[in-house]
Amino acid sequence: MxxxxxxxxxxxxxxxxxxxxxxxxxxxxxxxxxxxxxxxxxxxxxxxxxxxxxxxxxxxxxxxxxxxxxxNTLVEINAEEIFADGHSWVGGNLDGDLTLVEFMDYRCSFCRRAQPQMAEFLSTDGNVRLIIKEFPILGPQSEVMSRFAVAVHQQGTDAQYEEAHERLMAWEGDFTETSARLLAEELGASVEDVIGAMNSDAVSAVLTANRELAQRLQISGTPTFVMGGLEGGELLRGYMPADEMQGIAAQLRG
Incomplete structure (x- = not known):
């Protein structure tokens, strides 16, 4: 337009x-x-x-x-919380020379479109860490789904969170307590531990920290990406195809 x-x-x-x-x-x-x-x-x-x-x-x-x-200044000032907050799930190449951070919402259609693009970028590059920031901004269902994902991360394993994340990204329809129980069981996680943790202070603290960080970075929509490392990086607002990610990665590496 x-x-x-x-x-x-x-x-x-x-x-x-x-x-x-x-x-x-x-x-x-x-x-x-x-x-x-x-x-x-x-x-x-x-x-x-x-x-x-x-x-x-x-x-x-x-x-x-x-x-x-x-x-760029905002990323540099907040680099520690962006790239090493200690509570977000980390995947991809854990020893990668660049980190891609995604602020996402499971109900966001553009986040869903970005999912295969991110997978292609990570597969093609092979030297990138991935950090997921749960950032539910599209209503109560988004909140419930993110609470479930964070609870799985805290109560289960990294592999269980990764699978939960992928399943939730493709979820159709409402996500209810029954849905959460069935999915936790399918993931092999402790159902009662996950359900019990969803409304805990520990899960709330993660979501609050992510929201406060997003506010400092002036992020109001999803998906939003940050690519770089503790020395700084690029804030990338909105959907981005794999080839654009590859181009930015090349620029950051010099």
Whole structure:
């Protein structure tokens, strides 16, 4: 979708003020001068409409550059909590030279689309750690599913969490207590331990920490990725295909 992020007329006026002899005047413009200036701007834009779109493109480039710089600073400041929080599940190549962190929600359709792309990236690269940050933001069902996943991680094994994560990512329909009991049993985890832990302070602490970290990183949607390490990295907002992940990994490695 193409859109202009601000009023074209206002931007055009600012553009021409910089180039117009009127900009050099120190006294306020008279009504006559203002009318003449407006006519000059209008005539030029009608003759050269492409100037507006060139300026908009440059504005968007500078805005994206500024956002990227701010995001990089946020990652650097919060690197310890992002890459080594001590409570998130870690998979992939545990000795990898880069880490990919995903803030995700099991009810998020774009998270589900991203799942095979992440798997392809990890398989193709082979030198990347993966960290999952449970970040349920799409309602009560998201909360229940994340509580189940974190409970499995705390009460079971890494392999059981990984399978639970994959099963929940593909889950259709409501996730009830009956669903949780059946899935815990299929995973080979202690059903009563997992169910009993779902509403525990320990599980709540993980979700609260993830939410607070997301707030500091100005993350409001899923999926959101961070790629890098304790020295810093890139904050990647939104769905991303495997080839783009590979390109960013190559850039980070230099």
């Amino acid at each position: 193409t859109r202009l992020p601000f009023p074209v007329a206002a931007f055009s006026a600012a553009l021409f003020l910089a180039a117009s002899p009127l900009a050099a005047q120190t006294a306020p413009m008279s009504d006559e001068d203002r009318a003449a200036f407006g006519a000059e701007v209008r005539a030029y834009l009608l003759a050269n409409p492409e100037v507006i779109f060139e300026a908009v493109a440059e504005f968007e480039r500078r805005t994206a550059e500024a956002q990227s710089g701010m995001d």
